[in-house]
Amino acid sequence: MSTTSELVFIPFPAIGHLVSMVEMAKLLVDRDDRLSVTVLIMKFHFDSKIDSSLKSFTASVTTRIRFVLLPQRNPSRETSPMAFLYQFVESHKADVRQALADLSSCSLPRLKGLVIDMLCTSMMDVAIEFSIPSYVFFPSGMAYLGLMLYLQSLQDEQRMDLTSLNGSDAELDFPCFANPLPAAKFLPSEVLMKEKRPIYLGHARRFRESKGILVNTFAELEPRAVEALVGLGAPTVYPVGPMLNIEVESKKGCEILDWLDQQPDASVVFLCFGSFGSFDEDQVKEIACALERSKRRFLLSLRRPPAKDKSEVPSDFADPTEVLPEGFIDRTAGVGRVIGWAPQVAILAHRAIGGFVSHCGWNSILESIWFGVPVATWPQYAEQQFNAFELVAELGLAAEIKMDYRRDLMKGSDSIVMADEIEGGIRRLMEGEEAEERRKKVKEASEKSRKALMEGGSSYLSLGRFIEDVTSQ
Incomplete structure (x- = not known):
């Protein structure tokens, strides 16, 4: 026809x-x-x-x-x-x-x-x-x-x-x-x-x-x-x-996916904050401190904020050690990786990913559900993300890190989420009976999304x- x-x-x-x-x-x-x-x-x-x-x-x-x-x-x-x-x-x-x-x-x-x-x-x-x-x-x-x-x-x-x-x-x-x-x-x-x-x-x-x-x-x-x-x-x-x-192309030779291949199932927490997601140095240090103290395997997507009052998108750091705590990369070499732009779909689809710390962008929420990955919510720069947070929280699909954090795309944020809050959210996401129950609910939602x-x-x-x-x- x-x-x-x-x-x-x-x-x-x-x-x-x-x-x-x-x-x-x-x-x-x-x-x-x-x-x-x-x-x-x-x-x-x-x-x-x-x-x-x-x-x-x-x-x-x-x-x-x-x-x-x-x-x-x-x-x-x-x-x-x-x-x-x-x-x-x-x-x-x-x-x-x-x-x-x-x-x-x-x-x-x-x-x-x-x-x-x-x-x-x-x-x-x-x-x-x-x-x-x-x-x-x-x-x-x-x-x-x-x-x-x-x-x-x-x-x-x-x-x-x-x-x-x-x-x-x-x-x-x-x-x-x-x-x-x-x-x-x-x-x-x-x-x-x-x-x-x-x-x-x-x-x-x-x-x-x-x-x-x-x-x-x-x-x-x-x-x-x-x-x-x-x-x-x-x-x-x-x-x-x-x-x-959700087409996951073959990524042979991709260092990050090769590293994930070596990790146990559902053991890695993935932190990624969308195409406009970035943090100032003080906030990066709090995230790093939380990860180190949690002792969890991690994959952190870290991007440089645009210049103040500039209509630009974040970019990768030439050297992320300039904003991370001194010695952090060496101390966590056995359990974590810090990267720039992340192939999010390929990572969420990987069996080693056990949790996703997200800015609650709607595509990210749908991807996490599709692949059956529980979320720790940190909504940031758009109100629809707060609605996404409320939805997944009401359905029992997410743990909370911070609810009332706001980041202006051009001016950044005046507030800092402290390491204790971030660490607590990661532990709630990855450990204990509530985490297991949440994982079951996400798997059920995943099946419904595909059907x-x-x-x-x-x-x-x-x-x-x-x-x-x-x-x-």
Whole structure:
């Protein structure tokens, strides 16, 4: 059967958003040979990882998925990070308009819709111009989607001044979780600042204008949140996850994986904090002290923070000993390794990994569940990570290291998590009866995540409903 229906994907140019969206494109064209997908790629000038990822995608996908790199735009950075991101997406509207015009000029395949990232909702304006439906791809969990819609409803429908909750003792009776949540900890910072709030709540407002929302989760992981969204007035929601690139290529000759091959099963704690994760020297020393005192085998991914007030991504240290305690590498040579960038999927898939200290990025949470690895939570620089923490804690899948730690991507953090707290979290993660019980629960969740994508599974069926909606127009 020839391709008759075209979808255009607009991912946000962060690797976690991009990868999950490409994985969904793969599933769609594999499921139905009437479908083809064009992915329009925006690129930050300071992030080189998009180039290498694009080469990898192009080499690994079917011809019914093609990638179009849009011209690079660099709006002024003399604004808050959130305003910069909004302006960055806005600056590409004309490019997207031209790309859609080129696709529309062909009689087949017929353009059936725009699938846009949760941070690219202004692109709905372009879909309206072309009289095609828009769908939102939400790369975080269902609970965070619920939080965005809930806060938008509190302001727009109940006329609540959300800034009044800043620093208050108020609790939010957030329907996606069993217990009320302290507003001061779980309210996104964007909601509490006048210059950011319109952008944050504007995204949530536009979610309601879409024809449907595809969420990178599975119903068995967040059943309460799936049910709550009905009461929040969301459009049709499709839980289609976990959308992960879990292909573990052969890594023969990779020193880290060779070292893991020599370790006992489930004996190594892996510390990794995402593509934007980094720490200042004082915090690195506390982490190192905790690891040394815990006497656990470890693999620590350590990256250099960008210069203050610079829109850059972290980089590897030329020599990590410049920030580690003196003699640390020598003293721990028999039990641990310190590395820079980490092949996270390959590491989590390894039998030697027994625990994962994570910043609670949604992809990292889904990967840990997929591979059955318990997590010690240290959420850091985005509010959806706090929702991920609350979810895995409620399900009994995680131990806590620090809940109220915040790190600004451009300014760093004013607080330090001390070695005692980190060591305690590592011990709770790796030792004792609670750790064993947690490991069993993660294994059960892992089985559910895999079944969800199998024929007849909840996400398989949900994706099928989305395909039917697209192709029946």
